[in-house]
Amino acid sequence: MNQRFGFRLVWGENSIGIAIDEIFLTTPSLITNYYYWPQTDAWEQIRLDLETKIWIPKDEQRKILNTITEILNSWKKNTNPKELYLNENLSYEIEFVGLF
Template identity: 35%
Template sequence: MDKYLLKFIWFKNKSIAVSLDLKIIDKTVPLTEYFFWPKSDAWEDMRVCLESIDWINSTDIVKILNQLTEVINYWQDSNVSQNNLDCESIKEKFPACKFVFLD
């Protein structure tokens, strides 16, 4: 996943959004739109989008989707409210991802 960056928006209203960027030197370029969980199936939406980009190899797709699964599972299992959300521990747990936390 060194070439890619999963970006998450963690909303207070108990949803998250995820997008994927391509890393180019010290910058990133968006590859996907934001997909929302649980409003829709962000994992499935991301899978379909990634499989439509023919230059992303299957190994990278699996790594990206596995990382997305880990974050979604953590989000579902954490059951923490925004008031006691430990943003720093989430960033430490998933250092290959970028997070923004919104009220």
């Protein structure tokens, strides 16, 4: 069975929270904490968190981190968060758990 991952986002005007899910069948399970940018370096914190998940292949970890970069760039551009669903470069499920 292929591993599937997704993102949980808390999208705000002054910050964005990001957490990573592993999805088994249809059930998501958090595998990282929420990290909030720009209060912290969310990308680096998730990178360190993923390094402890030895069951996730390195190439998958890179794809996840690249997706985080895409999400952060969209947030910095004040893109409407719903537009992330239309971004063909993102190959992961995205769930908005908060918009403020």
